[in-house]
Amino acid sequence: MSSHYEFRVAGLVSQRSRGAFPDMVVVDAPPETIIVGEVQDESHLHGVLALIQSLGLRVVSLQEIHHRP
Amino acid sequence: MGEWPPARGRLGVPRVKTAVPRLSARHIARPRLLEALDAATPGQLVLVSAPAGYGKTLLLAEWAAHDPTRTAWVALDEDDNDDRRFWSAVLTALTSCPVVPEAHDLRGFPVPARPSHDHEFVAGVLEAIEAMPAALRLVLDDVHELTATDPLHGLGTLVRDHPRGFQVVLAGRSDPPLPLGRLRLDGRLCEVRAGELRFSVAEADAMFAVAEIPVRPDQVRELVAQTEGWAAGLRLASLSMRGADPDVFVADLVANSRAVSDYLVSEILDRLPRADRELLAAVSVCDRLSASLAAALSGRADAGEVLDVLEHETSLVISSGEGRVYYRVHPLLRSHLLADLRRRRPDLVTELHRRAAAWFADRDQPVAALTHARRAADTTLVTALLRRHALPLIGNGRLRAVREALRWLVGRGHDDDVWLAMVGVLVDLQTGGVRAARAHLDRADHLWPADPPPDLVALRDRVVAGIAVSDGDLDAMMAATEEIATTGAADPELAVMGRLGRALALATAGRAGEALRIAQPALDQARELGLGLLVAHGLAVLAVIAAGTGEYRRMTELAEHADRDVSPGTEWVATSGAATTAMLRSFGALLRADPGRCLELVGKALSFADQGSPPDLMSATCLAVRGAARVDLGQRLDGLQDLRSARGAAAASGRAGPALIAMVALLEHRAAALLGRHDLARAVSGWADGALGDAGEVALLRAWQLSEVGRYRSAHAEIAPLLDGSRPLLTPWALIDACVVECRLALHTLHTSRARSSLSRALELTESMDARRPLATAPPDVVDLLVRHLGSFGALDATARRVLAARHALGIDHSTVALTDRERTVLNLLPSQRSFDEIARDLTVSHSTVKTHVRAIYSKLDAGSRREAVDIARRHGLLLPEG
Numbered sequence: 010m011s012s013h014y015e016f017r018v019a020g021l022v023s024q025r026s027r028g029a030f031p032d033m034v035v036v037d038a039p040p041e042t043i044i045v046g047e048v049q050d051e052s053h054l055h056g057v058l059a060l061i062q063s064l065g066l067r068v069v070s071l072q073e074i075h076h077r078p
Numbered sequence: 079m080g081e082w083p084p085a086r087g088r089l090g091v092p093r094v095k096t097a098v099p100r101l102s103a104r105h106i107a108r109p110r111l112l113e114a115l116d117a118a119t120p121g122q123l124v125l126v127s128a129p130a131g132y133g134k135t136l137l138l139a140e141w142a143a144h145d146p147t148r149t150a151w152v153a154l155d156e157d158d159n160d161d162r163r164f165w166s167a168v169l170t171a172l173t174s175c176p177v178v179p180e181a182h183d184l185r186g187f188p189v190p191a192r193p194s195h196d197h198e199f200v201a202g203v204l205e206a207i208e209a210m211p212a213a214l215r216l217v218l219d220d221v222h223e224l225t226a227t228d229p230l231h232g233l234g235t236l237v238r239d240h241p242r243g244f245q246v247v248l249a250g251r252s253d254p255p256l257p258l259g260r261l262r263l264d265g266r267l268c269e270v271r272a273g274e275l276r277f278s279v280a281e282a283d284a285m286f287a288v289a290e291i292p293v294r295p296d297q298v299r300e301l302v303a304q305t306e307g308w309a310a311g312l313r314l315a316s317l318s319m320r321g322a323d324p325d326v327f328v329a330d331l332v333a334n335s336r337a338v339s340d341y342l343v344s345e346i347l348d349r350l351p352r353a354d355r356e357l358l359a360a361v362s363v364c365d366r367l368s369a370s371l372a373a374a375l376s377g378r379a380d381a382g383e384v385l386d387v388l389e390h391e392t393s394l395v396i397s398s399g400e401g402r403v404y405y406r407v408h409p410l411l412r413s414h415l416l417a418d419l420r421r422r423r424p425d426l427v428t429e430l431h432r433r434a435a436a437w438f439a440d441r442d443q444p445v446a447a448l449t450h451a452r453r454a455a456d457t458t459l460v461t462a463l464l465r466r467h468a469l470p471l472i473g474n475g476r477l478r479a480v481r482e483a484l485r486w487l488v489g490r491g492h493d494d495d496v497w498l499a500m501v502g503v504l505v506d507l508q509t510g511g512v513r514a515a516r517a518h519l520d521r522a523d524h525l526w527p528a529d530p531p532p533d534l535v536a537l538r539d540r541v542v543a544g545i546a547v548s549d550g551d552l553d554a555m556m557a558a559t560e561e562i563a564t565t566g567a568a569d570p571e572l573a574v575m576g577r578l579g580r581a582l583a584l585a586t587a588g589r590a591g592e593a594l595r596i597a598q599p600a601l602d603q604a605r606e607l608g609l610g611l612l613v614a615h616g617l618a619v620l621a622v623i624a625a626g627t628g629e630y631r632r633m634t635e636l637a638e639h640a641d642r643d644v645s646p647g648t649e650w651v652a653t654s655g656a657a658t659t660a661m662l663r664s665f666g667a668l669l670r671a672d673p674g675r676c677l678e679l680v681g682k683a684l685s686f687a688d689q690g691s692p693p694d695l696m697s698a699t700c701l702a703v704r705g706a707a708r709v710d711l712g713q714r715l716d717g718l719q720d721l722r723s724a725r726g727a728a729a730a731s732g733r734a735g736p737a738l739i740a741m742v743a744l745l746e747h748r749a750a751a752l753l754g755r756h757d758l759a760r761a762v763s764g765w766a767d768g769a770l771g772d773a774g775e776v777a778l779l780r781a782w783q784l785s786e787v788g789r790y791r792s793a794h795a796e797i798a799p800l801l802d803g804s805r806p807l808l809t810p811w812a813l814i815d816a817c818v819v820e821c822r823l824a825l826h827t828l829h830t831s832r833a834r835s836s837l838s839r840a841l842e843l844t845e846s847m848d849a850r851r852p853l854a855t856a857p858p859d860v861v862d863l864l865v866r867h868l869g870s871f872g873a874l875d876a877t878a879r880r881v882l883a884a885r886h887a888l889g890i891d892h893s894t895v896a897l898t899d900r901e902r903t904v905l906n907l908l909p910s911q912r913s914f915d916e917i918a919r920d921l922t923v924s925h926s927t928v929k930t931h932v933r934a935i936y937s938k939l940d941a942g943s944r945r946e947a948v949d950i951a952r953r954h955g956l957l958l959p960e961g
Contacts, residue, residue, distance in 0.1 A: 020337030023344055025414055028421035040335050062129055062251065063413045065310065065339025 013074040014054065016044040018066040026064050041069055091163075094404065096171040098151045098217075099139045104288045106281055108137060111270060115141050118245070118268035120213060123237050123261055126249040128272035130409065131310025131339075134249045137275070138217055147176040150216045159226035162646065165193040168216065168236075169203070177212040184210075191641045191651065194232030200239075208241035221250035230255060237261075276307025289316045297328045304331055305338050310410060314342035317394075318349065343414045346394070357384055358394070358407060362415040363430045363450075366404050374437045375430055428454050435459055444471060445479045452483060457490045461498065468501045472508065473571040473604070475611030475648030481505050496525040500537045507544035508611070508653045510686050512694070515545060536572050543579040548654070550695030551733045555583035574604045574612050578619050585623045586735060588808070593623050610645035615655045621662050626737070628810025631848035634666035657686035657696065665703050669811060669849035671884035673707035680704045695734055698727035702742045709749040710855070710888050715952065718753070721746040725765065739766065740775040740808040744815065747779055752855060752890075754897050756786065774800050774807035774816075781819050790823050797823065801836075814843045814852035821860050837863055841874040844881060854884040861885065897938060904931040909948050 022042040027035045033046030044061070048054045061068055118124050126134045142149040150171035158164040166189050173184050184206045190196045207214060224230055237246055237256055248254055261267040277285070282302050286293050293301070305311030319327050334341055347355055360376040361367055367375070369382025378384065385405045389395040394408045407415070420427050431454035438447035444467035451459040460483055471480050484502045492498060499522035506515035519541060539561050546554035559580035581597035601616030617640035624633035637659035644650040664679035684700045705720030724742045728734040743766035750758035763779040770776050777796040784793035799805035800816040807813055817840035824833035837860065844853050853864070864878055871878050897905065907917050918928040941947035
């Protein structure tokens with residue numbers, strides 16, 4: 010049941026921190042940063058949130074992206 | 079048989095988990111927050127909830143420092159998702175409170191297998207806390223680490239039912255899954271959240287002053303604004319500003335739109351000497367580490383000292399434990415370092431994991447060593463570790479570690495290693511994957527060498543025996559275990575497993591004495607070697623032996639003992655052995671005439687079976703037990719269906735042993751007789767006759783049938799050899815049934831003293847076997863005799879009373895509907911659309927005869943109409959469902 014999620018975090022994220030998301034796309038969107046990627050399931054989703062939190066980043070919004078036909 | 083040691087206490091809990099964290103000399107006191115905490119009334123739950131780095135732990139440590147003698151502290155971690163670990167930690171923390179008296183009840187409290195669901199245990203703990211001379215406060219720090227259902231359930235109970243004066247304090251990064259909304263509405267929640275925890279300008283000012291960093295008030299305001307009062311951010315900022323120009327730093331931070339922590343961490347790392355930075359990066363592959371491990375990882379003999387210096391000067395490293403033996407890098411920093419290292423030097427990450435694996439392997443910590451070896455992608459090391467440790471790990475019930483390592487190895491060049499393949503089959507069998515086991519065994523056999531070494535042969539014998547046990551194939555069990563029993567295997571774990579397998583085979587074959595002589599020393603040896611899983615298996619085998627000899631009380635005790643006293647970390651609950659103990663315990667409850675408890679337990683045993691595949695013999699046993707319990711509880715239709723499935727599964731397998739067939743037949747026959755389904759009873763009896771030949775049970779069922787039709791003399795001829803022991807029974811409790819039938823025959827033929835002595839014997843057996851069900855569900859005439867003679871059974875009067883109480887609880891006298899065969903025939907035609915005239919023609923009787931039967935049926939069922947009669951009959955299981 011994997012799907013794509015978009016995480017918006019406050020501030021711009023350094024190259025160093027970007028390394029923590031090797032499977033995701035990290036895009037600058039000042040004053041925020043968007044992290045987009047495939048999430049396997051609920052546990053994975055919480056794992057990503059925990060990773061973001063453990064990097065000291067603040068989640069501004071979280072959204073599931075539906076594939077366009 | 080020997081004595082069992084008393085229930086062992088709880089699991090060992092490292093001191094570091096229950097020690098209140100020390101406050102550093104530079105700690106900033108936060109009186110306004112302490113006031114908020116002090117305002118909490120004893121009945122309130124205190125919740126400190128905020129993301130990482132808000133100073134939750136330090137705040138609570140400061141609070142505890144004001145009242146150290148009555149604060150119990152638990153720093154939770156991932157391991158506490160093991161329910162027993164969680165409760166062990168809680169109990170250890172509570173008893174290490176100075177105000178708890180030396181001799182308090184709480185000290186000796188053992189932790190059962192599933193503590194959070196053990197009402198007796200939880201109630202006992204709460205009572206012990208209530209009886210405490212002083213009010214206690216329990217702090218559970220990092221409560222977000224709890225994610226498993228069991229400990230969360232326990233936590234919920236603690237919060238809901240906490241004794242008066244006992245205060246529960248929770249701190250974590252996210253709100254725990256408790257009914258917080260309701261507690262808040264009821265005024266039973268005292269919360270300190272991120273908003274309150276934010277540093278005010280004054281507090282931040284104090285922090286910079288203590289750190290001796292000269293900043294102007296406007297700069298402090300700016301820093302607080304930028305970090306939003308986030309304590310970790312301010313601390314990181316103060317570290318970054320050492321020796322820097324505050325003006326430039328603050329201006330830079332404000333102008334930079336980068337995430338604050340991200341910016342600060344980069345700043346700090348850039349300021350560290352290169353060698354220290356490398357050391358921190360090297361140790362980032364481990365969460366908690368000792369100086370020796372740090373030295374092994376970084377290749378620096380002085381790693382411990384460097385970490386000490388970093389702790390004192392930067393607070394980037396936190397030490398803990400007795401004599402501060404463990405170090406932890408600040409989690410924020412660690413995740414940065416690790417992510418960085420993975421990106422820049424993936425080769426180095428691999429190498430570091432390899433070093434960690436070697437370090438753990440040298441210290442005989444195979445589980446940690448395997449984890450790191452896998453992360454190092456070192457197949458040689460993983461296989462070497464498995465060769466040395468796989469069997470002891472299995473014996474200890476560390477099944478997950480072995481399975482994960484084996485799964486990881488697939489496709490990595492060791493697929494043709496026959497020994498590893500066999501180990502995989504052994505793990506499959508432990509966890510009930512019989513189909514997988516058989517497939518894996520086939521593969522392993524393809525790889526079988528021409529000249530196999532003895533340890534490989536022993537391993538295969540063990541695996542084949544395990545499959546035979548799962549199949550319930552007695553001949554194969556005996557054949558596969560014969561070798562092991564006589565020749566000693568080189569591996570002590572295999573030797574113990576082999577003996578236990580042999581004992582189980584012998585017990586299944588009804589050779590209890592021989593089984594016991596092998597099982598007992600094997601169990602002792604498992605204890606000596608400290609093999610937790612095999613100890614539990616040994617107890618389960620002893621329970622099976624006890625079941626075979628009719629010692630049902632002992633059977634239940636042994637099975638409970640196996641479930642309860644599992645040593646720490648042993649994954650017993652998920653194994654085939656635990657399914658066996660659940661089945662035996664449910665069977666014990668059925669015989670004690672406690673069908674409710676029986677259903678609870680049998681569910682556990684049934685859930686273990688392969689879902690979707692046809693029921694195996696283990697499931698057949700469970701279905702028979704569940705069916706009987708359901709009938710006892712009045713769920714007749716479901717019960718009869720279970721019993722029929724059990725018979726079907728036993729018949730279909732073609733391998734069911736006579737003991738199983740006898741048990742299924744007795745249970746289904748009794749249910750059918752009790753519900754007046756004589757047709758069904760005859761069918762069951764016929765099946766048993768064909769399948770069991772001359773077993774005593776066949777005679778018992780025949781005697782029952784004969785007595786039903788009034789052929790008492792023939793019935794007596796069948797039953798007499800059972801009573802004098804000349805014709806043995808396969809199921810010990812059937813002897814009670816035999817006494818009941820004999821008592822009934824004697825009553826019908828007016829042999830009063832013989833009836834009386836049969837009843838006494840039935841009572842004696844009921845008492846010695848702890849099996850009330852046969853008498854409690856006996857025909858009414860036998861029970862009448864019991865009631866009439868109550869008070870004259872001497873020591874057995876208490877037993878008689880318990881039997882009657884059980885009968886009353888089962889509600890048998892209110893729910894039995896005794897229909898004659900003719901009435902049943904008519905009843906079976908009632909659901910059809912046929913008129914009474916047509917029914918009369920079908921049965922070749924007169925219209926008025928049918929009407930008489932129908933009236934009798936209505937009155938017996940207490941029904942007002944044809945339709946109602948059909949409904950009630952269906953509910954009572956008197957009619958089969960359509961289709």
